[in-house]
Amino acid sequence: xxxxxxFEEPIAVFLKEIDAxxxxxxxxxxxxxxxxxxxxxxxxxxxxxxxxxxxxxxLVARHPSRPGLEDFIQRLFTGFSEIxxxxxxxxxxxxxxxxxxxxxxxxxxxxxxxxxxxKEKIFRNFGYARPEGYRKALRAxxxxxxxxxxxxxxxxxxxxxxxxxxxxxxxxxxxxxNLRDMMMLDTPIIVIISGEGGSGGALGIAVGDRVxxxxxxxxxxxxxEGCAAILWRDPAKKVEAAEALKLxxxxxxxxxxxxxxxxEPIGGAHTDPAAAAEIVDEALAQTLAEVxxxxxxxxxxxxxxxxxxxxxLGIDFIDTRxx
Amino acid sequence: MAWFKKTRKPMAAAVKExxxxxxxxxxxxxxxxxxxxxxxxxAANVSVCPKCGHHFxxxxxxxxxxxxxxxxxxxxxxxxxxxxxxxxxxxPYKSRLQAGIxxxxxxxxxxxxxxxIDGIETMVASMEYGFIGGSMGVVVGExxxxxxxxxxxxxxxxxxxxxxxxxxxxEGALSLMQMAKICGALARLDRARLPFISVLTDPTTGxxxxxxxxxxxxxxxxxxxxxxxAGPRVIEQTIxxxxxxxxxxxxxxxxxxxxxxxxxxRELKMAIANALRFMGAxxxxxxxxxxxxxxxxxxxxxx
Numbered sequence: 316x317x318x319x320x321x322f323e324e325p326i327a328v329f330l331k332e333i334d335a336x337x338x339x340x341x342x343x344x345x346x347x348x349x350x351x352x353x354x355x356x357x358x359x360x361x362x363x364x365x366x367x368x369x370x371x372x373x374l375v376a377r378h379p380s381r382p383g384l385e386d387f388i389q390r391l392f393t394g395f396s397e398i399x400x401x402x403x404x405x406x407x408x409x410x411x412x413x414x415x416x417x418x419x420x421x422x423x424x425x426x427x428x429x430x431x432x433x434k435e436k437i438f439r440n441f442g443y444a445r446p447e448g449y450r451k452a453l454r455a456x457x458x459x460x461x462x463x464x465x466x467x468x469x470x471x472x473x474x475x476x477x478x479x480x481x482x483x484x485x486x487x488x489x490x491x492x493n494l495r496d497m498m499m500l501d502t503p504i505i506v507i508i509s510g511e512g513g514s515g516g517a518l519g520i521a522v523g524d525r526v527x528x529x530x531x532x533x534x535x536x537x538x539x540e541g542c543a544a545i546l547w548r549d550p551a552k553k554v555e556a557a558e559a560l561k562l563x564x565x566x567x568x569x570x571x572x573x574x575x576x577x578x579e580p581i582g583g584a585h586t587d588p589a590a591a592a593e594i595v596d597e598a599l600a601q602t603l604a605e606v607x608x609x610x611x612x613x614x615x616x617x618x619x620x621x622x623x624x625x626x627x628l629g630i631d632f633i634d635t636r637x638x
Numbered sequence: 639m640a641w642f643k644k645t646r647k648p649m650a651a652a653v654k655e656x657x658x659x660x661x662x663x664x665x666x667x668x669x670x671x672x673x674x675x676x677x678x679x680x681a682a683n684v685s686v687c688p689k690c691g692h693h694f695x696x697x698x699x700x701x702x703x704x705x706x707x708x709x710x711x712x713x714x715x716x717x718x719x720x721x722x723x724x725x726x727x728x729x730p731y732k733s734r735l736q737a738g739i740x741x742x743x744x745x746x747x748x749x750x751x752x753x754x755i756d757g758i759e760t761m762v763a764s765m766e767y768g769f770i771g772g773s774m775g776v777v778v779g780e781x782x783x784x785x786x787x788x789x790x791x792x793x794x795x796x797x798x799x800x801x802x803x804x805x806x807x808x809e810g811a812l813s814l815m816q817m818a819k820i821c822g823a824l825a826r827l828d829r830a831r832l833p834f835i836s837v838l839t840d841p842t843t844g845x846x847x848x849x850x851x852x853x854x855x856x857x858x859x860x861x862x863x864x865x866x867x868a869g870p871r872v873i874e875q876t877i878x879x880x881x882x883x884x885x886x887x888x889x890x891x892x893x894x895x896x897x898x899x900x901x902x903x904r905e906l907k908m909a910i911a912n913a914l915r916f917m918g919a920x921x922x923x924x925x926x927x928x929x930x931x932x933x934x935x936x937x938x939x940x941x
Contacts, residue, residue, distance in 0.1 A: 622822050623783065
């Protein structure tokens with residue numbers, strides 16, 4: 316049975332009823348009742364998801380069965396061939412890179428992987444990448460640049476891994492180098508924030524020509540829990556923090572941080588991964604065509620300007636000398 | 639739940655003096671060795687304890703005074719954040735900004751200025767910890783990016799003195815994006831073959847470390863500065879054990895290969911000037927007026 320989130324309690328009740336009914340001997344009346352309940356679920360879900368609060372979006376973005384890189388690889392790409400390792404220290408399992416074909420065109424895929432079951436989650440370090448992950452990503456992206464293949468990035472991480480070895484091996488340096496070098500990589504880069512965009516850990520592979528974001532994904536400078544702990548001195552204020560941080564796709568669109576919102580099925584991508592992937596496919600194909608049509612110089616200049624203009628004069632800051 | 643609840647307010651605690659790094663008093667006690675130092679001696683010693691070498695934190699302006707030979711020209715000093723998120727935690731961000739403006743006399747957490755370092759015209763960005771922990775929001779990002787772009791136009795080296803807790807939460811993802819913005823400008827500086835020296839002082843953490851602080855042609859730190867990506871408390875909570883002594887301090891990073899050198903503040907200016915000269919900068923003139931001819935393996939030229 317699909318897992319429900321805390322705010323989906325009304326849905327959980329119906330699901331339980333359905334389960335109970337399903338255990339009963341099959342009759343027409345029973346089937347009608349189940350169908351009725353299913354329709355109720357649809358309408359309740361529709362209502363809930365039309366007015367999600369920022370914190371509820373955080374929960375959806377972190378949903379354990381939310382489709383991520385691996386799911387998109389299966390549904391949208393063919394012939395995926397993973398490449399491993401940063402050639403310096405290790406192969407990070409929280410960031411995956413590899414070649415694939417997208418509608419017959421060779422592309423490089425880069426993205427975080429959180430893992431499905433417990434065993435895999437541990438293997439993937441819950442999507443917390445170590446420095447090696449960022450270095451592997453850049454190494455793979457340089458190959459893509461060399462052979463003029465577009466790069467498609469799927470972002471879904473709580474953060475870069477905050478551990479001793481991460482610091483020792485320079486996770487900050489690894490992210491910093493990616494920020495600098497991705498700005499100059501001479502090949503189209505399309506970024507899709509598909510789940511959690513966890514601060515530097517996300518941005519470290521998210522500099523591109525276009526940054527798209529799935530409807531219920533989040534992108535934040537700090538997780539709401541961390542923000543609440545620091546500013547409110549009370550981690551329980553995460554709901555307020557989620558509100559204040561303006562981390563939802565519509566908010567980020569308004570702030571000029573993302574270039575487009577990719578719609579999700581009602582109830583979130585996890586309720587219908589196939590439909591979710593189809594919508595991503597559409598957005599991706601169109602965006603990739605747009606960016607690929609640009610010449611190298613224009614594309615790189617536009618990429619620079621896009622980030623350069625984050626923080627807009629007269630909107631996000633003012634020059635008080637002139638007033 | 640507590641069994642007893644205090645309903646009366648506690649007696650007003652003695653009003654605490656505003657702590658200042660170089661106290662107003664005549665004497666100051668060194669937190670490193672407990673030595674009582676005559677304030678003027680400390681100031682004459684660039685706020686380094688003459689006995690144990692403890693580095694007191696400098697304000698952004700003190701830092702510029704220490705680095706530049708004489709006067710400097712400040713840029714964009716009137717940029718002010720509009721509080722784009724209308725952010726409120728336990729108090730409104732607007733009032734935090736106001737408090738920062740009043741206590742530092744600056745309008746945000748960085749001064750960007752050009753002046754001469756041992757005769758070498760240099761663009762310096764100096765971060766102010768006293769302004770919301772030196773945190774980086776849109777104004778810090780904009781001022782540093784403009785500074786770098788000016789340096790490229792004038793073919794001038796760039797020095798950034800980091801002193802910051804990281805990206806500013808109260809401006810949300812906009813703060814995060816300043817990392818990419820500044821790194822982009824640094825990429826252009828790099829392509830223009832102009833020097834960038836990053837000076838890491840106590841503390842340099844979070845989004846500042848994970849962007850420009852680590853990208854210097856040279857990364858130079860002051861002794862015993864806290865330098866890291868994740869805060870020590872976050873790491874302790876993650877790994878559930880206490881951290882080793884000296885973890886995330888300059889000397890630790892030097893040992894791990896993340897820094898080029900750790901330099902005592904009293905020698906910092908000359909270390910920077912020497913490095914700049916190695917990188918082709920010359921006194922009272924910009925480094926080589928024309929960039930060297932690009933080598934053949936460079937990627938396609940930009941339009």
